[in-house]
Amino acid sequence: MARGNGPCVKCWAAFVAVLLVVGYFTGVLTPLLDRVWAMVNTSSPMTNPAPLWQQQLGGTPRSGTIAGGAVIIEHRTLVESRGLGSGAQLWEHKADWAAVAGEGASAVVVTGKLLVKGYEVVDPMSGSVRRRDTEARAVWTYRNGxxxxxxxGPEDCTLSAWDPLGSTPRWSVQxxxxxxxxxxxxxxxxGTQPLTAKRIDGNAGGPDLMPPMVGLPIDDQVFVVDTAAGQVVREITPERDERIVVVGGRVLRIKAVSADGTCYFSVVASDAATGGEVWRNAGINLRTAKDGGCAQRDDPAGGRNVIVGVAADARELVIDAYDGRFLFTGAPGEHLLGVDDRYAVVRTADGGAVRSVELGGNGRWQRPAAPRSNVALTPPAVVVVDEKPDKIIAVNPGTGAELVNVRSDADVLAVGPAGMIVVSGRDIAYLPFRGAAGGPAPPPAGGNPGTPDDDWPECGGPKQEVCKGG
Structure with missing residues (x-):
């Protein structure tokens, strides 16, 4: 055994290590080592075709929202902002939670810490604090306020409304x-809860408009607040077998009564200010009770001023909470995937296609979709995430025109007017919509972007319930 005559591996390793250390500190090998380190730290492209940009974060994000020219990324103990044009980090703050209010140039980031009163209103581009509050216990963020x-004190609180860039409240009410x-x-x-899908963040579309009325659950009662006038208009004590939600300026009293081995449902909608009955319907299941019992523990699904229900023949419905009209009735076997004041997105009964329907109007478009695809409706786009093969597709909700179509196994984190953020582990990337630049695009003028009949204003669907003074 000629072990003693062979090369000394440890000696060579030590010699190479000494050369590397000397070369690095003398600057001879620095460019080479930097290139190697960059190659190790660089992830392969998340999409094919490649995204506009791709960046690696310090940790897996909890949520993301596009705010003007930035994307706001929420981590467990910090929030950061990155520019939509390049993905470069703009700023980073320590915070336990973050939310975006406003849109476009008026967007702000609201940050705070758990179990600590107060919050900060931060500029999404510069990170500067525009307003600081030290007393608030809860905050709700919307596109318009x-x-x-x-x-x-224990029984003495004040609810206030603010403009995103405002320094004084619009109104305050006790x-x-x-x-x-x-x-x-x-x-x-x-209120309502949105229809969600796997691999698409439930808040991907960003903040919604402030509803005309909100229902606050306080001490087993419901306090209905008019968000335009800043007044408590009703105080309601729910009965044992009913659930109360406030949608589209109406108070919906949903009853579920157990009899004959089943649940009998009824809905009565009243004017939030006067209490007068506006419409009623018996036999519609709003899916507020589950697991075979009649105890109602969930809010109905819906969006803005519409709610989703199930008719006695098992067909799914979209109902205008304002006047009780059936805005959409699905065909037997169809399944609702997303809904707002403008459109309903539906999977066909055979499972092989997705179609869009204008509420109260006609069908818009239909396209093939894999039965296992995940679909969500956001204001800028209908997002489809296919599996086997993995694809991310975004289409205009009004026209069906493709905005994005890439191969990727990433998840969708945020959708904005001009593009979307996708995430895979610690990597994020930006996919601009076709025809859009890397930065944000102005919002559509009407409620049906890309169509010739843009006659619904952004403030609230066919009834214009959210419009100021409407």
Whole structure:
């Protein structure tokens, strides 16, 4: 055995290590080592075709929202902003939660810490603090404003409305104590819940418009607040077998009564200000009770001023909460995937296609889709995430025109007027819409972007319930 005559591996390794250290500190090998390190740290492209840009974060993001020319990324203990043009980090703040209010040039970022009163309103591009609050316990963010609540005693609280860039409240109104259910950013209030899909963030479309009325659950009662006038217009005590939600300026009392081995549902909608009945319907299941019982623990699905229900023949419905009209009735076997005041997106009964329907009008478009695809409706686009093969597709909700079509196994984090953010682990990337530049595009003038009949204003669907003075 001639082991002693062979090369000394440890000696060579030590010699190479010494050369590398000397070369690095003398600057001879620095460019080469930097290139090697960059290659190790660079991920392969997340999409094919490649995105406009791709960046690696310090950790896996919890959420993301496009705010003007930036994307706001929320982590577990910090929030950061990155420019839409390049993905370069603009700023980073320590925070436990973050939410975006406003849109375009008026967008702001609201940040705070858990179990600590107050919040900061931050400019999304510069990171400068525009306004600081030290007393609020909860804050709700919308495209056209903010609400916050602060308490001066156990049963003495104040709800205030703000413009995103405002320095003084639009209005303030006194409400009873809020207990422990309302805190941090966007706590649940009594309204609708959006239809969501796997691999597409439930808040990908960003903040919605402030509803004309909000229902606050306080001490087993519902306090209905008019967000235009800044007044508590009703105080309601729900009955044992009913659930109350506030949608489209109406108070919906949903009853689920157990009899004959089943649940019998009924809905009565009343004017939030006067209490007068506006419409009623019996036999519609709003899916507020689950697991075979009649105990109602969930809010109905919907968006803005519409709710989703199921008729007695199992067909899915979209109902105008304002006047009770059936805006859409699905064909047998069809399944609703997304809904707002403008459109309903539906999977066909055979599972092989997705179609868009204008609420109260005609069908818009239909396209093939894999049965296992995940679909969500956001204001700028209908997002389709296919599997096997993995694809991300975005189409105009009104015309069906493709905005994005790439091969990727990433998830969709945020969708804005001009493009979308996708994420895979710690990597994020920006996919601009076809025909759009890297920066944000102005919002559409009407409710049906890209169509010749843009006669619904952005403030609230066919009834214009959210329009100021409407």
């Amino acid at each position: 903010m609400l916050d609540v602060r308490c001066h 409400i009873p104590g809020i207990g422990f259910v309302l805190f941090a950013d966007n706590p649940d209030i009594l």
